[in-house]
Amino acid sequence: MSDVTIWHNPRCSTSRATLSLLEQHGLQPEIVEYLKTPPSAAQLKTVLKELHMRPRELMRKKEAIYKELGLDAESLTDDKLVQAMVDNPILIERPVVLFGKRAALGRPPENVLDLFNDMG
Numbered sequence: 787m788s789d790v791t792i793w794h795n796p797r798c799s800t801s802r803a804t805l806s807l808l809e810q811h812g813l814q815p816e817i818v819e820y821l822k823t824p825p826s827a828a829q830l831k832t833v834l835k836e837l838h839m840r841p842r843e844l845m846r847k848k849e850a851i852y853k854e855l856g857l858d859a860e861s862l863t864d865d866k867l868v869q870a871m872v873d874n875p876i877l878i879e880r881p882v883v884l885f886g887k888r889a890a891l892g893r894p895p896e897n898v899l900d901l902f903n904d905m906g
Contacts, residue, residue, distance in 0.1 A: 790815040792892075793825070793882040801881040803812070804892030808883070815883065824875035827868050833882060834868070836889035840879050841867035844891070852877060 790808065792815045795801045808815050825833065834841060841864050845852065850876050852858065857867065871877045883890050883898040891896045 788887060791818055791884040792816070793818050793820040793880060793884075794876065794882050795819065795821055798880055800893060800895060804881045804883065804895040804898055807895045808890075808898065811899070813902075820878060820880070820882075821875050824872055825878075827865075827872050830868050830871055830878075833884065833889050836884070836887060837882070837891060839891075840864060841871065844882075845871065845877050846879050849876055 790813050792801075792805055792808065794805055794817050796819065805817070824877070829872040830841075834844060837844065842857075845857065845867065847858070855870060855874070856862075857870055857877075878892060879893065881892040881898075883892055883901060888901050890901050892898045
């Protein structure tokens, strides 16, 4: 099934575990190493809608760049936060799995299985 995509970081154990879990369920996702090929602002906004999240909820707040860029400022708009993730993809929480018009954050990895529960 190639309509499954994972925004993957091979250096992240949770991302690797999520990819492995998908493969164990017979899924062969398209692997997008989002640090090398970051999503566009439009893609990110679409995925945020599918995740039912605001931009800050998908950000890795412990990354040094989060503080360096002052991204904890409450005055920042969603558009500015999205642009910060596009410009600095390390800020995007991982892994994100996309299936059709649905998405899930693989934290914990089992979260992504809900995307496929009503298949069949």
